[in-house]
Amino acid sequence: xxDLIPNLDGSSRIYAVFGDPIAQVQTPALINPLFAAAGxxxxxxxxxxxxxxxxxxxxxLAALPNIAGIGVTVPxxxxxxxxxxxxxxxxxxxxxxxxxxxxxxxxxHGALFDGVGFVAGLGDAADRLRNARVLMVGAGGAGRAxxxxxxxxxxxxxxxxxxxxxSIADTAAIANAAAGQEIAFPAxxxxxxxxxxxxxxxxxxxGDARFPVPEAALEPGMLxxxxxxxxxxxxxxxxxRRRGCATSDGHDMLTAQIAIIAGFAAGLPAGTALxx
Amino acid sequence: xxDLIPNLDGSSRIYAVFGDPIAQVQTPALINPLFAAAGxxxxxxxxxxxxxxxxxxxxxLAALPNIAGIGVTVPxxxxxxxxxxxxxxxxxxxxxxxxxxxxxxxxxHGALFDGVGFVAGLGDAADRLRNARVLMVGAGGAGRAxxxxxxxxxxxxxxxxxxxxxSIADTAAIANAAAGQEIAFPAxxxxxxxxxxxxxxxxxxxGDARFPVPEAALEPGMLxxxxxxxxxxxxxxxxxRRRGCATSDGHDMLTAQIAIIAGFAAGLPAGTALxx
Numbered sequence: 001x002x003d004l005i006p007n008l009d010g011s012s013r014i015y016a017v018f019g020d021p022i023a024q025v026q027t028p029a030l031i032n033p034l035f036a037a038a039g040x041x042x043x044x045x046x047x048x049x050x051x052x053x054x055x056x057x058x059x060x061l062a063a064l065p066n067i068a069g070i071g072v073t074v075p076x077x078x079x080x081x082x083x084x085x086x087x088x089x090x091x092x093x094x095x096x097x098x099x100x101x102x103x104x105x106x107x108x109h110g111a112l113f114d115g116v117g118f119v120a121g122l123g124d125a126a127d128r129l130r131n132a133r134v135l136m137v138g139a140g141g142a143g144r145a146x147x148x149x150x151x152x153x154x155x156x157x158x159x160x161x162x163x164x165x166x167s168i169a170d171t172a173a174i175a176n177a178a179a180g181q182e183i184a185f186p187a188x189x190x191x192x193x194x195x196x197x198x199x200x201x202x203x204x205x206x207g208d209a210r211f212p213v214p215e216a217a218l219e220p221g222m223l224x225x226x227x228x229x230x231x232x233x234x235x236x237x238x239x240x241r242r243r244g245c246a247t248s249d250g251h252d253m254l255t256a257q258i259a260i261i262a263g264f265a266a267g268l269p270a271g272t273a274l275x276x
Numbered sequence: 277x278x279d280l281i282p283n284l285d286g287s288s289r290i291y292a293v294f295g296d297p298i299a300q301v302q303t304p305a306l307i308n309p310l311f312a313a314a315g316x317x318x319x320x321x322x323x324x325x326x327x328x329x330x331x332x333x334x335x336x337l338a339a340l341p342n343i344a345g346i347g348v349t350v351p352x353x354x355x356x357x358x359x360x361x362x363x364x365x366x367x368x369x370x371x372x373x374x375x376x377x378x379x380x381x382x383x384x385h386g387a388l389f390d391g392v393g394f395v396a397g398l399g400d401a402a403d404r405l406r407n408a409r410v411l412m413v414g415a416g417g418a419g420r421a422x423x424x425x426x427x428x429x430x431x432x433x434x435x436x437x438x439x440x441x442x443s444i445a446d447t448a449a450i451a452n453a454a455a456g457q458e459i460a461f462p463a464x465x466x467x468x469x470x471x472x473x474x475x476x477x478x479x480x481x482x483g484d485a486r487f488p489v490p491e492a493a494l495e496p497g498m499l500x501x502x503x504x505x506x507x508x509x510x511x512x513x514x515x516x517r518r519r520g521c522a523t524s525d526g527h528d529m530l531t532a533q534i535a536i537i538a539g540f541a542a543g544l545p546a547g548t549a550l551x552x
Contacts, residue, residue: 014322
Protein backbone atom coordinates (compact mmCIF):
# COMPACT_ATOMS: atom_id res chain seq x y z
CA UNK A 1 0.00 0.00 0.00
CA UNK A 2 1.27 3.43 -0.80
CA ASP A 3 -1.60 5.37 0.75
CA LEU A 4 -0.64 8.02 3.22
CA ILE A 5 -2.39 8.22 6.57
CA PRO A 6 -2.37 10.80 9.35
CA ASN A 7 0.53 10.55 11.78
CA LEU A 8 0.12 9.00 15.21
CA ASP A 9 0.42 11.13 18.33
CA GLY A 10 0.44 10.46 22.06
CA SER A 11 -3.35 10.31 22.22
CA SER A 12 -3.75 7.81 19.37
CA ARG A 13 -5.70 4.65 20.16
CA ILE A 14 -4.55 1.27 18.93
CA TYR A 15 -6.28 -1.68 17.29
CA ALA A 16 -3.67 -4.40 17.89
CA VAL A 17 -3.58 -7.13 15.21
CA PHE A 18 -2.10 -10.47 16.34
CA GLY A 19 -0.93 -13.17 13.93
CA ASP A 20 1.77 -15.74 13.27
CA PRO A 21 2.92 -15.20 10.60
CA ILE A 22 1.99 -11.52 10.50
CA ALA A 23 3.81 -10.04 7.48
CA GLN A 24 1.10 -11.05 5.00
CA VAL A 25 -1.81 -9.80 7.12
CA GLN A 26 -3.67 -7.09 5.26
CA THR A 27 -5.79 -5.66 8.06
CA PRO A 28 -3.54 -2.71 8.98
CA ALA A 29 -3.04 -1.60 5.38
CA LEU A 30 -6.75 -1.89 4.56
CA ILE A 31 -8.31 -0.54 7.74
CA ASN A 32 -6.15 2.48 8.57
CA PRO A 33 -7.45 4.49 5.58
CA LEU A 34 -11.00 3.79 6.85
CA PHE A 35 -10.14 5.08 10.34
CA ALA A 36 -8.54 8.15 8.77
CA ALA A 37 -11.50 8.84 6.47
CA ALA A 38 -13.83 8.67 9.47
CA GLY A 39 -11.64 11.10 11.42
CA UNK A 40 -10.69 8.61 14.12
CA UNK A 41 -7.32 8.89 15.87
CA UNK A 42 -7.14 5.11 15.75
CA UNK A 43 -4.53 2.90 14.10
CA UNK A 44 -4.29 -0.82 13.39
CA UNK A 45 -0.81 -2.02 14.35
CA UNK A 46 0.61 -5.49 13.57
CA UNK A 47 2.07 -7.68 16.33
CA UNK A 48 3.94 -10.88 15.53
CA UNK A 49 2.50 -13.10 18.27
CA UNK A 50 3.16 -16.84 18.37
CA UNK A 51 0.74 -19.26 20.03
CA UNK A 52 3.18 -19.54 22.95
CA UNK A 53 3.33 -15.76 23.35
CA UNK A 54 -0.40 -15.26 22.95
CA UNK A 55 -1.67 -15.40 26.56
CA UNK A 56 0.88 -12.93 27.97
CA UNK A 57 0.61 -10.56 25.01
CA UNK A 58 -3.18 -10.61 25.13
CA UNK A 59 -3.30 -10.02 28.89
CA UNK A 60 -0.78 -7.18 28.70
CA LEU A 61 -2.35 -5.28 25.81
CA ALA A 62 -5.94 -5.89 26.90
CA ALA A 63 -5.10 -4.06 30.13
CA LEU A 64 -3.95 -0.81 28.48
CA PRO A 65 -6.39 2.12 28.36
CA ASN A 66 -5.43 3.23 24.84
CA ILE A 67 -6.05 -0.18 23.28
CA ALA A 68 -9.36 0.15 21.40
CA GLY A 69 -9.44 -3.50 20.45
CA ILE A 70 -7.58 -6.53 19.22
CA GLY A 71 -7.79 -8.28 15.88
CA VAL A 72 -6.71 -11.91 15.66
CA THR A 73 -5.92 -14.20 12.79
CA VAL A 74 -4.21 -17.59 12.52
CA PRO A 75 -3.57 -19.26 14.97
CA UNK A 76 -5.39 -17.26 17.64
CA UNK A 77 -9.09 -17.22 16.74
CA UNK A 78 -10.17 -19.95 19.15
CA UNK A 79 -7.83 -19.02 22.02
CA UNK A 80 -9.01 -15.41 21.77
CA UNK A 81 -12.67 -16.43 22.00
CA UNK A 82 -11.91 -18.12 25.29
CA UNK A 83 -10.50 -14.89 26.76
CA UNK A 84 -13.36 -12.53 25.87
CA UNK A 85 -15.92 -11.29 28.40
CA UNK A 86 -18.78 -11.47 25.89
CA UNK A 87 -19.24 -13.04 22.46
CA UNK A 88 -21.61 -12.31 19.59
CA UNK A 89 -24.03 -15.09 18.65
CA UNK A 90 -21.86 -16.10 15.71
CA UNK A 91 -18.68 -16.12 17.76
CA UNK A 92 -20.40 -18.16 20.45
CA UNK A 93 -21.78 -20.66 17.93
CA UNK A 94 -18.48 -21.10 16.09
CA UNK A 95 -16.25 -20.82 19.16
CA UNK A 96 -13.93 -18.35 17.45
CA UNK A 97 -13.44 -14.59 17.10
CA UNK A 98 -11.52 -12.38 14.73
CA UNK A 99 -12.26 -8.95 16.19
CA UNK A 100 -12.42 -7.80 19.80
CA UNK A 101 -13.75 -4.48 21.05
CA UNK A 102 -12.40 -3.11 24.33
CA UNK A 103 -14.98 -0.93 26.07
CA UNK A 104 -14.34 1.99 28.40
CA UNK A 105 -14.34 -0.31 31.42
CA UNK A 106 -11.81 -2.66 29.86
CA UNK A 107 -14.31 -5.39 29.05
CA UNK A 108 -13.58 -7.39 25.90
CA HIS A 109 -16.34 -8.11 23.41
CA GLY A 110 -15.51 -10.75 20.81
CA ALA A 111 -17.02 -11.04 17.33
CA LEU A 112 -16.46 -13.21 14.26
CA PHE A 113 -17.15 -11.29 11.07
CA ASP A 114 -16.12 -13.81 8.40
CA GLY A 115 -19.73 -14.82 7.83
CA VAL A 116 -21.41 -11.43 7.84
CA GLY A 117 -18.49 -10.15 5.77
CA PHE A 118 -19.12 -12.90 3.24
CA VAL A 119 -22.80 -12.07 2.96
CA ALA A 120 -22.20 -8.30 2.85
CA GLY A 121 -19.57 -8.90 0.15
CA LEU A 122 -22.21 -10.45 -2.11
CA GLY A 123 -23.83 -7.03 -2.43
CA ASP A 124 -27.26 -7.14 -4.08
CA ALA A 125 -26.76 -10.84 -4.81
CA ALA A 126 -27.21 -11.50 -1.09
CA ASP A 127 -30.95 -11.34 -1.79
CA ARG A 128 -30.57 -14.62 -3.66
CA LEU A 129 -29.68 -16.51 -0.48
CA ARG A 130 -33.23 -16.65 0.90
CA ASN A 131 -34.68 -20.10 0.24
CA ALA A 132 -31.64 -20.99 -1.88
CA ARG A 133 -30.09 -24.45 -2.20
CA VAL A 134 -26.41 -23.92 -1.37
CA LEU A 135 -23.39 -26.15 -1.86
CA MET A 136 -20.40 -25.15 0.25
CA VAL A 137 -16.99 -26.77 -0.23
CA GLY A 138 -14.85 -26.35 2.88
CA ALA A 139 -16.16 -26.66 6.42
CA GLY A 140 -13.14 -25.33 8.33
CA GLY A 141 -12.92 -22.09 10.30
CA ALA A 142 -14.14 -19.71 7.60
CA GLY A 143 -16.72 -22.27 6.44
CA ARG A 144 -18.27 -22.47 9.89
CA ALA A 145 -18.70 -18.72 10.12
CA UNK A 146 -20.16 -18.60 6.60
CA UNK A 147 -22.50 -21.53 7.36
CA UNK A 148 -23.82 -19.61 10.37
CA UNK A 149 -24.39 -16.51 8.25
CA UNK A 150 -26.05 -18.51 5.43
CA UNK A 151 -28.46 -20.05 7.92
CA UNK A 152 -29.23 -16.61 9.34
CA UNK A 153 -29.84 -15.39 5.77
CA UNK A 154 -32.53 -18.03 5.32
CA UNK A 155 -31.07 -20.56 2.90
CA UNK A 156 -33.32 -23.57 2.39
CA UNK A 157 -30.60 -26.19 2.24
CA UNK A 158 -26.86 -26.24 2.84
CA UNK A 159 -24.94 -29.17 1.37
CA UNK A 160 -21.42 -29.47 2.77
CA UNK A 161 -18.27 -31.02 1.30
CA UNK A 162 -15.02 -31.38 3.24
CA UNK A 163 -12.27 -33.95 3.56
CA UNK A 164 -13.16 -34.24 7.26
CA UNK A 165 -16.52 -35.83 8.13
CA UNK A 166 -16.14 -34.31 11.60
CA SER A 167 -15.85 -30.82 10.15
CA ILE A 168 -18.98 -31.44 8.09
CA ALA A 169 -20.86 -32.62 11.18
CA ASP A 170 -19.70 -29.66 13.29
CA THR A 171 -20.52 -27.12 10.59
CA ALA A 172 -23.91 -28.67 9.92
CA ALA A 173 -24.70 -28.47 13.62
CA ILE A 174 -23.85 -24.76 13.66
CA ALA A 175 -26.04 -24.08 10.63
CA ASN A 176 -28.94 -26.16 11.93
CA ALA A 177 -28.85 -24.47 15.32
CA ALA A 178 -28.84 -21.03 13.67
CA ALA A 179 -31.72 -22.00 11.36
CA GLY A 180 -33.77 -23.64 14.12
CA GLN A 181 -34.30 -26.64 11.84
CA GLU A 182 -32.33 -29.22 9.95
CA ILE A 183 -31.08 -27.55 6.77
CA ALA A 184 -27.45 -28.74 6.53
CA PHE A 185 -26.29 -32.14 5.25
CA PRO A 186 -23.24 -33.85 3.82
CA ALA A 187 -23.36 -33.25 0.05
CA UNK A 188 -24.36 -36.22 -2.08
CA UNK A 189 -21.70 -36.91 -4.69
CA UNK A 190 -22.54 -35.95 -8.24
CA UNK A 191 -25.72 -34.01 -7.53
CA UNK A 192 -25.39 -30.29 -8.38
CA UNK A 193 -28.91 -28.84 -8.33
CA UNK A 194 -27.82 -25.72 -6.43
CA UNK A 195 -28.63 -22.04 -6.71
CA UNK A 196 -25.45 -20.97 -4.94
CA UNK A 197 -21.99 -22.56 -4.85
CA UNK A 198 -19.48 -21.40 -2.23
CA UNK A 199 -15.82 -22.28 -2.09
CA UNK A 200 -14.73 -21.81 1.52
CA UNK A 201 -11.72 -24.11 1.07
CA UNK A 202 -8.20 -23.24 -0.10
CA UNK A 203 -8.78 -25.13 -3.39
CA UNK A 204 -7.55 -22.95 -6.24
CA UNK A 205 -5.49 -20.78 -3.91
CA UNK A 206 -2.88 -23.37 -2.98
CA GLY A 207 -2.30 -27.06 -3.64
CA ASP A 208 -3.15 -29.10 -6.73
CA ALA A 209 -6.65 -30.21 -5.77
CA ARG A 210 -9.39 -29.50 -8.32
CA PHE A 211 -12.69 -28.00 -7.28
CA PRO A 212 -15.19 -30.88 -6.97
CA VAL A 213 -17.89 -29.23 -9.12
CA PRO A 214 -17.21 -29.71 -12.86
CA GLU A 215 -17.50 -26.66 -15.09
CA ALA A 216 -20.34 -28.35 -17.01
CA ALA A 217 -22.43 -28.34 -13.82
CA LEU A 218 -22.26 -24.53 -13.54
CA GLU A 219 -25.41 -22.91 -14.88
CA PRO A 220 -25.82 -19.24 -15.84
CA GLY A 221 -28.43 -18.71 -13.14
CA MET A 222 -26.06 -19.74 -10.35
CA LEU A 223 -24.24 -17.49 -7.92
CA UNK A 224 -20.65 -18.70 -7.43
CA UNK A 225 -18.68 -17.27 -4.51
CA UNK A 226 -15.02 -18.21 -4.14
CA UNK A 227 -13.28 -16.81 -1.07
CA UNK A 228 -10.00 -18.42 -2.20
CA UNK A 229 -10.00 -15.95 -5.10
CA UNK A 230 -8.08 -13.22 -3.31
CA UNK A 231 -5.36 -11.49 -5.26
CA UNK A 232 -5.65 -14.12 -8.01
CA UNK A 233 -8.29 -15.63 -10.28
CA UNK A 234 -8.99 -19.25 -9.34
CA UNK A 235 -10.01 -21.90 -11.90
CA UNK A 236 -13.47 -21.99 -10.28
CA UNK A 237 -13.96 -18.25 -10.69
CA UNK A 238 -12.72 -18.41 -14.27
CA UNK A 239 -15.10 -21.23 -15.09
CA UNK A 240 -18.03 -19.47 -13.41
CA ARG A 241 -17.41 -16.36 -15.47
CA ARG A 242 -17.16 -18.38 -18.67
CA ARG A 243 -20.47 -20.01 -17.86
CA GLY A 244 -22.15 -16.66 -17.17
CA CYS A 245 -22.70 -17.17 -13.44
CA ALA A 246 -22.91 -14.25 -11.03
CA THR A 247 -19.67 -14.30 -9.03
CA SER A 248 -18.13 -12.98 -5.83
CA ASP A 249 -14.53 -13.34 -4.78
CA GLY A 250 -12.39 -13.13 -1.68
CA HIS A 251 -11.76 -9.46 -2.23
CA ASP A 252 -15.48 -8.69 -2.02
CA MET A 253 -15.64 -10.53 1.30
CA LEU A 254 -12.50 -8.89 2.61
CA THR A 255 -13.55 -5.36 1.71
CA ALA A 256 -16.98 -5.77 3.27
CA GLN A 257 -15.54 -7.37 6.36
CA ILE A 258 -12.85 -4.73 6.87
CA ALA A 259 -15.48 -1.98 7.03
CA ILE A 260 -17.38 -3.97 9.66
CA ILE A 261 -14.21 -4.65 11.67
CA ALA A 262 -13.39 -0.93 11.47
CA GLY A 263 -16.76 -0.08 12.94
CA PHE A 264 -16.34 -2.55 15.80
CA ALA A 265 -12.81 -1.30 16.54
CA ALA A 266 -14.17 2.25 16.57
CA GLY A 267 -16.75 1.33 19.22
CA LEU A 268 -19.82 0.81 17.02
CA PRO A 269 -22.21 -2.13 17.59
CA ALA A 270 -21.11 -5.46 16.08
CA GLY A 271 -21.90 -5.65 12.37
CA THR A 272 -22.01 -1.89 11.76
CA ALA A 273 -19.64 -0.67 9.04
CA LEU A 274 -17.55 2.43 9.73
CA UNK A 275 -18.41 5.12 7.22
CA UNK A 276 -16.56 8.36 6.56
CA UNK B 277 0.67 17.19 13.86
CA UNK B 278 -1.01 17.13 10.51
CA ASP B 279 1.84 15.46 8.60
CA LEU B 280 0.90 12.42 6.63
CA ILE B 281 3.00 9.26 6.92
CA PRO B 282 3.04 6.00 4.95
CA ASN B 283 0.47 3.44 6.03
CA LEU B 284 1.38 0.46 8.17
CA ASP B 285 1.24 -3.06 6.78
CA GLY B 286 1.69 -6.55 8.19
CA SER B 287 5.47 -6.34 7.95
CA SER B 288 5.77 -3.01 9.76
CA ARG B 289 8.05 -2.94 12.78
CA ILE B 290 7.10 -1.10 15.95
CA TYR B 291 8.89 1.27 18.31
CA ALA B 292 6.62 1.04 21.35
CA VAL B 293 6.47 4.21 23.48
CA PHE B 294 5.43 3.70 27.11
CA GLY B 295 4.25 6.51 29.36
CA ASP B 296 1.75 7.46 32.04
CA PRO B 297 0.28 9.84 31.10
CA ILE B 298 0.84 9.26 27.40
CA ALA B 299 -1.42 11.70 25.55
CA GLN B 300 1.09 14.57 25.73
CA VAL B 301 4.11 12.50 24.63
CA GLN B 302 5.50 13.90 21.40
CA THR B 303 7.78 11.04 20.34
CA PRO B 304 5.37 9.32 17.92
CA ALA B 305 4.40 12.55 16.15
CA LEU B 306 8.01 13.72 15.86
CA ILE B 307 9.77 10.48 15.03
CA ASN B 308 7.44 8.86 12.48
CA PRO B 309 8.23 11.44 9.78
CA LEU B 310 11.95 10.65 10.31
CA PHE B 311 11.36 6.92 9.87
CA ALA B 312 9.33 7.65 6.73
CA ALA B 313 11.94 10.00 5.27
CA ALA B 314 14.59 7.32 5.79
CA GLY B 315 12.42 4.72 4.05
CA UNK B 316 11.99 2.56 7.15
CA UNK B 317 8.82 0.50 7.59
CA UNK B 318 8.97 1.40 11.28
CA UNK B 319 6.41 3.24 13.38
CA UNK B 320 6.41 4.70 16.88
CA UNK B 321 3.18 3.72 18.64
CA UNK B 322 2.00 5.10 22.01
CA UNK B 323 1.04 2.75 24.85
CA UNK B 324 -0.60 4.04 28.02
CA UNK B 325 1.32 1.98 30.58
CA UNK B 326 1.01 2.62 34.31
CA UNK B 327 3.81 1.74 36.72
CA UNK B 328 1.73 -1.25 37.87
CA UNK B 329 1.27 -2.47 34.29
CA UNK B 330 4.89 -1.86 33.31
CA UNK B 331 6.54 -5.24 34.02
CA UNK B 332 3.96 -7.35 32.20
CA UNK B 333 3.69 -4.95 29.27
CA UNK B 334 7.46 -4.73 28.91
CA UNK B 335 7.93 -8.49 29.08
CA UNK B 336 5.17 -9.16 26.56
CA LEU B 337 6.24 -6.61 23.96
CA ALA B 338 9.97 -7.22 24.37
CA ALA B 339 9.32 -10.84 23.34
CA LEU B 340 7.72 -10.01 19.97
CA PRO B 341 9.85 -10.30 16.83
CA ASN B 342 8.42 -7.20 15.15
CA ILE B 343 9.16 -4.90 18.08
CA ALA B 344 12.21 -2.86 17.02
CA GLY B 345 12.53 -1.16 20.35
CA ILE B 346 10.81 0.53 23.26
CA GLY B 347 10.80 4.17 24.26
CA VAL B 348 10.06 5.06 27.85
CA THR B 349 9.17 8.26 29.60
CA VAL B 350 7.77 9.12 33.03
CA PRO B 351 7.52 7.04 35.23
CA UNK B 352 9.44 4.16 33.63
CA UNK B 353 13.01 5.35 32.98
CA UNK B 354 14.60 3.68 36.01
CA UNK B 355 12.51 0.49 35.95
CA UNK B 356 13.31 0.05 32.26
CA UNK B 357 17.06 0.35 32.87
CA UNK B 358 16.82 -2.55 35.29
CA UNK B 359 15.27 -4.78 32.60
CA UNK B 360 17.79 -4.19 29.80
CA UNK B 361 20.49 -6.69 28.82
CA UNK B 362 23.08 -3.98 28.15
CA UNK B 363 23.31 -0.26 28.95
CA UNK B 364 25.29 2.56 27.36
CA UNK B 365 27.84 4.26 29.60
CA UNK B 366 25.47 7.16 30.22
CA UNK B 367 22.53 4.90 31.02
CA UNK B 368 24.71 2.87 33.34
CA UNK B 369 26.04 5.95 35.11
CA UNK B 370 22.64 7.57 35.55
CA UNK B 371 20.72 4.35 36.15
CA UNK B 372 18.01 5.28 33.67
CA UNK B 373 17.13 4.79 30.00
CA UNK B 374 14.75 6.47 27.59
CA UNK B 375 15.34 4.38 24.48
CA UNK B 376 15.79 0.65 24.06
CA UNK B 377 16.94 -1.16 20.93
CA UNK B 378 15.85 -4.76 20.43
CA UNK B 379 18.38 -6.70 18.37
CA UNK B 380 17.74 -9.65 16.07
CA UNK B 381 18.26 -12.09 18.92
CA UNK B 382 15.80 -10.30 21.17
CA UNK B 383 18.44 -8.72 23.40
CA UNK B 384 17.55 -5.29 24.79
CA HIS B 385 20.08 -2.48 24.67
CA GLY B 386 19.23 0.55 26.80
CA ALA B 387 20.39 4.11 26.20
CA LEU B 388 19.71 7.50 27.74
CA PHE B 389 19.88 10.26 25.14
CA ASP B 390 18.82 13.31 27.16
CA GLY B 391 22.44 14.35 27.62
CA VAL B 392 23.79 13.76 24.10
CA GLY B 393 20.56 15.26 22.76
CA PHE B 394 21.17 18.36 24.86
CA VAL B 395 24.74 18.75 23.56
CA ALA B 396 23.75 17.99 19.95
CA GLY B 397 20.93 20.54 20.25
CA LEU B 398 23.47 23.28 21.02
CA GLY B 399 24.70 22.98 17.43
CA ASP B 400 27.93 24.89 16.81
CA ALA B 401 27.74 26.34 20.31
CA ALA B 402 28.62 22.90 21.66
CA ASP B 403 32.25 23.84 20.93
CA ARG B 404 31.98 26.32 23.78
CA LEU B 405 31.60 23.57 26.37
CA ARG B 406 35.28 22.52 26.35
CA ASN B 407 36.99 24.01 29.42
CA ALA B 408 33.86 26.01 30.20
CA ARG B 409 32.63 26.93 33.66
CA VAL B 410 29.01 25.75 33.77
CA LEU B 411 26.19 26.45 36.20
CA MET B 412 23.34 23.98 36.01
CA VAL B 413 20.06 24.50 37.88
CA GLY B 414 18.22 21.22 38.36
CA ALA B 415 19.88 17.93 39.22
CA GLY B 416 16.97 15.58 38.66
CA GLY B 417 16.63 12.95 35.94
CA ALA B 418 17.34 15.15 32.93
CA GLY B 419 20.02 17.03 34.89
CA ARG B 420 21.94 13.85 35.63
CA ALA B 421 22.04 12.86 31.96
CA UNK B 422 23.11 16.36 30.97
CA UNK B 423 25.78 16.44 33.69
CA UNK B 424 27.22 13.21 32.30
CA UNK B 425 27.26 14.65 28.77
CA UNK B 426 28.81 17.93 29.94
CA UNK B 427 31.60 16.06 31.67
CA UNK B 428 32.16 13.99 28.51
CA UNK B 429 32.30 17.25 26.52
CA UNK B 430 35.18 18.47 28.69
CA UNK B 431 33.72 21.23 30.82
CA UNK B 432 36.21 22.56 33.37
CA UNK B 433 33.74 23.04 36.20
CA UNK B 434 30.11 22.18 36.83
CA UNK B 435 28.34 24.07 39.59
CA UNK B 436 25.04 22.51 40.59
CA UNK B 437 21.92 24.01 42.16
CA UNK B 438 18.92 21.96 43.31
CA UNK B 439 16.47 22.00 46.19
CA UNK B 440 17.75 18.53 47.14
CA UNK B 441 21.33 18.27 48.45
CA UNK B 442 21.15 14.53 47.73
CA SER B 443 20.37 15.17 44.06
CA ILE B 444 23.33 17.56 43.89
CA ALA B 445 25.62 14.95 45.44
CA ASP B 446 24.40 12.18 43.14
CA THR B 447 24.69 14.31 40.03
CA ALA B 448 28.14 15.57 41.00
CA ALA B 449 29.28 11.99 41.47
CA ILE B 450 28.07 11.10 37.97
CA ALA B 451 29.88 14.08 36.42
CA ASN B 452 33.08 13.49 38.38
CA ALA B 453 33.16 9.80 37.42
CA ALA B 454 32.66 10.68 33.76
CA ALA B 455 35.37 13.37 33.88
CA GLY B 456 37.82 11.20 35.79
CA GLN B 457 38.42 14.08 38.17
CA GLU B 458 36.52 16.35 40.52
CA ILE B 459 34.80 18.97 38.39
CA ALA B 460 31.31 19.16 39.94
CA PHE B 461 30.37 21.06 43.09
CA PRO B 462 27.37 22.55 44.82
CA ALA B 463 27.05 26.09 43.46
CA UNK B 464 28.10 28.90 45.77
CA UNK B 465 25.27 31.39 46.25
CA UNK B 466 25.65 34.71 44.49
CA UNK B 467 28.69 33.88 42.35
CA UNK B 468 27.91 33.87 38.63
CA UNK B 469 31.26 33.78 36.84
CA UNK B 470 30.07 31.19 34.32
CA UNK B 471 30.47 30.72 30.57
CA UNK B 472 27.40 28.52 30.29
CA UNK B 473 24.15 28.49 32.26
CA UNK B 474 21.81 25.53 31.97
CA UNK B 475 18.28 25.28 33.28
CA UNK B 476 17.52 21.58 33.68
CA UNK B 477 14.72 22.27 36.15
CA UNK B 478 11.01 22.94 35.48
CA UNK B 479 11.44 26.58 36.58
CA UNK B 480 9.72 28.77 34.01
CA UNK B 481 7.70 25.88 32.62
CA UNK B 482 5.49 25.33 35.64
CA GLY B 483 5.19 26.74 39.15
CA ASP B 484 5.93 30.23 40.39
CA ALA B 485 9.61 29.81 41.25
CA ARG B 486 11.99 32.37 39.74
CA PHE B 487 15.23 31.30 38.14
CA PRO B 488 18.03 31.81 40.70
CA VAL B 489 20.31 33.78 38.36
CA PRO B 490 19.29 37.45 38.12
CA GLU B 491 19.07 39.01 34.67
CA ALA B 492 21.85 41.46 35.60
CA ALA B 493 24.24 38.52 35.99
CA LEU B 494 23.71 37.42 32.37
CA GLU B 495 26.55 38.62 30.15
CA PRO B 496 26.52 38.80 26.32
CA GLY B 497 29.32 36.24 26.06
CA MET B 498 27.36 33.58 27.91
CA LEU B 499 25.56 30.59 26.45
CA UNK B 500 22.19 30.09 28.14
CA UNK B 501 20.38 26.81 27.56
CA UNK B 502 16.89 26.33 28.98
CA UNK B 503 15.33 22.93 28.45
CA UNK B 504 12.14 24.10 30.16
CA UNK B 505 11.59 26.39 27.15
CA UNK B 506 9.60 23.92 25.10
CA UNK B 507 6.54 25.26 23.34
CA UNK B 508 6.85 28.50 25.30
CA UNK B 509 9.35 31.24 26.00
CA UNK B 510 10.50 31.16 29.62
CA UNK B 511 11.49 34.28 31.56
CA UNK B 512 15.12 33.01 31.58
CA UNK B 513 15.19 32.64 27.80
CA UNK B 514 13.61 36.06 27.37
CA UNK B 515 16.17 37.65 29.68
CA UNK B 516 19.06 35.88 27.96
CA ARG B 517 17.93 37.16 24.57
CA ARG B 518 17.53 40.69 25.92
CA ARG B 519 21.06 40.50 27.29
CA GLY B 520 22.48 39.26 23.98
CA CYS B 521 23.47 35.78 25.16
CA ALA B 522 23.60 32.84 22.81
CA THR B 523 20.63 30.64 23.64
CA SER B 524 19.30 27.13 23.19
CA ASP B 525 15.87 25.89 24.17
CA GLY B 526 14.05 22.67 24.85
CA HIS B 527 12.99 22.40 21.26
CA ASP B 528 16.63 22.30 20.11
CA MET B 529 17.33 19.47 22.55
CA LEU B 530 14.17 17.59 21.61
CA THR B 531 14.79 17.82 17.86
CA ALA B 532 18.37 16.63 18.19
CA GLN B 533 17.42 13.86 20.55
CA ILE B 534 14.56 12.58 18.39
CA ALA B 535 16.93 12.07 15.45
CA ILE B 536 19.28 10.09 17.71
CA ILE B 537 16.42 8.02 19.15
CA ALA B 538 15.23 7.36 15.58
CA GLY B 539 18.66 6.03 14.69
CA PHE B 540 18.77 3.75 17.71
CA ALA B 541 15.24 2.45 17.04
CA ALA B 542 16.27 1.78 13.43
CA GLY B 543 19.19 -0.37 14.58
CA LEU B 544 22.05 2.15 14.31
CA PRO B 545 24.74 2.43 17.00
CA ALA B 546 23.80 4.50 20.05
CA GLY B 547 24.22 8.22 19.39
CA THR B 548 23.90 8.03 15.60
CA ALA B 549 21.16 10.21 14.14
CA LEU B 550 18.87 8.72 11.50
CA UNK B 551 19.20 10.67 8.28
CA UNK B 552 17.01 10.47 5.21
